[in-house]
Amino acid sequence: MVVTRKKFDQIFNEHTVLRSENDQLKIEIRLLREKLQYLIKKLFGRSSERLNPEQLELALDELQALQVELELAEDQAEEEPQESKRGKRKPLDERIPADLPVETIIIEPDEVKENPELWEKIGEERSEQLDVTPMRFFKIVTIRPKYKKIDDRSVAPIVAPAPKRLIENSYASAGLILHITLGKYCDHLPLYRQEQIFKQRFGVEISRKTMGGWMHLMANWLSLIYEALRNEIRASGYIQADETFIKYQDPKKDYCPNGYLWAYHSPEVGVLYEWHPSRAAECLDSMLSDYRGLLQSDGYIGYTSWLNKPAHVTEKEQITHAACWAHARRKFVESYGHPVAEDIVKLIAKLYRIETNLRKQNKTDRRATRQAQAAPILQQIKILLDTEQLRTLPKSAFGKAINYTLERWGMLNEYLEHPALEIDNNLVENAIRPTAIGKKNWLFFGSPNSGQDSAVLYSLIETCRKLSINPAEYLRDLFESLPTMNQQEITSWTPAKWKASREAHATSENA
Structure with a gap:
């Protein structure tokens, strides 16, 4: 068979093209196999992420921020074996707060009750249990007697002024508002579940719409403290930033779009959340405009995009951007x-x-x-x-x-x-985790406005946790004091300032 030069060149070119295509297909197959192996191990592999290639990353979102610490602990355990820390269970006194109320029950033998004069006490046997009083509803009836002056009818009748309420013209006390707030933002109970619990267990009917209105009013009340917290975080000079998506109901759309809860964390001050209907770089304006200090974030391009905008030349010079x-x-x-x-x-x-x-x-x-x-x-x-x-x-x-x-x-x-x-950036990711737990229970925000309401309340509660403050104690004190505060006083009620004030008061009392 005779092959002409032209035919030879044609075959050679086809061979070159096929070989190039073959090499490209091999690369694609390799990448697809790599991706397939990753997905298989994601579904069926072990949940902890170790150095062994057969073991894969933690699959649950809320555990991702703990992966590094977990693995380092495992590495150290392998390199430096330690004695087991398992031992006897702690006594009850070590597992409950020292200031917990105590109810003492004394049980005397029947023989001693019948003839106490025949017996002498030589000791006692003591045991302890932990008990709880279930939640109960009760009505507060405030009576303000009205008086007239007996010897002078020209004097108008008098009555004591009515105490100011947390929410005027509402039957909700500060204690009820506190309970609902903690239920939703600490215990992640949606308002519809609280509505069911109140009705089924106590026969009390409070609609979720009413409770939602109360939460909106409280968020408005607390917005000044929220802004004061923002100023404290900015003044700290170190902000860790992250964001997580949460769906919300938009009356203009027939589906639930993604909104974003942005978190700004300062290790020494606390955490502040902001709700935005998008993940656009412009969402950073409210926190980073005129900011000077350290900024730490993950690899999301929105942060560098914001810093590189011509309008933010000053901020780019003043902000040191660190990665994770x-x-x-x-x-x-x-x-x-x-x-x-x-x-x-x-x-x-x-x-x-x-x-x-x-x-x-x-x-x-x-x-x-x-x-x-x-x-x-x-x-x-x-x-x-x-x-x-x-x-x-x-x-x-x-x-x-x-x-x-x-x-x-x-x-x-x-x-x-x-x-x-x-x-x-794990500290701010840890701060986002409670909102992720809540999201699994209430699924979405009921409206764009409720997103920012939640951001305000989450900010105060999670900052309390960061500063080792009991959120219930802080919010109870705050809710009871709010009705008589002016705008200047309310800005001094950030969790950090509240804690400092309490500690100073305790020190002065002990002096």
Whole structure:
């Protein structure tokens, strides 16, 4: 068979094209297999995320912020075996607050009751139980007697002034409002469930619409404290930011669109939530405009987009933007099976062990320790990333992890220079977790307005938790005092100021 030059060139070109297509298909098959393996392990693999490639990341959203701490604890347990901490169960007195009311019951023997003069007490046997009084409804009847002067009918009758109520012209007391607020925002009970509980267990009928109106009024009342909390967080000079989606009912649409609850956390002050119907960068205006200090976030492009806008040139100069090592680490964990990815995860674990030890030290010592111990490890990670980037498929899981980390390398290293910075953004993600639990129960916000109402109440309650304040104590004191406050007084009722005032009062009493 004779093949002409033209025919040969045609066959050669077809072969070249087919070989190129074959190589491309091999790459696509490799990426698809990688994705398939990831999805299979996501569904059926073990829930904890370890260095072993056969074990996968935690699947539940609310546990994601705990992954790094969990794995580091596991790593340390493997490297430094410790004695089991399991022991005898704590006595009841160690598991309940010391100031809990005590009800004492004394049971005398029948023989002693009949002839007490024949017996002498030589001791006693004591046992303890923990009891609870179920919630109960009761009516408060306020009577203000009216008087007339006996010897002078020209004097108008007198009556004591009516006490101011939390919600004027309403039958709801401060205690009832407190109970509903804690039920929804602490215990994640939707208003319709509270409506059912009140009716079925106590025969009290309060519609969810009425309770929703009360929550809206309270959010309006507390908006000044909310803004004061915003100012405290901005003044702290360190904001960790994150956002989570929550669906809401829009009367203009026949479906529930996604809205977003933005969280701004300051480790020393607390957390503030903002509700927005979108995830647009403009949502950051209310918190970051004219802000000066540290900003830490995940890899969402909205933060860098906001800082890079021409209108925010001043803020870009005043804000140090740091990234989150927990998010970078996750990318490498998802590159299961790649030996270099596992090496990088192990190096990141060393960074976290340094941070664990630093928690026992003063924050002013952080910079020197990080420069001496963490900087060399970061240099090792950088060398691995630069080397592997040249020989790794950009679209593979490992390639994406490399590019994600290198694109944010400067921001990931900011914590070396700033002692106040945490290595990751997990604290603000922990702050978002309670809202995620609530979202599973009430599913969506009933209207765009109810989103911001919830943001106000969540902000105060979660800030209380961050500052080790009992939200019930804070809100009860606040709700009982609100009716007699003026606008200047109310701004001094942020959880941090309330706690400081209580501590100062306790100190003066003990002096």
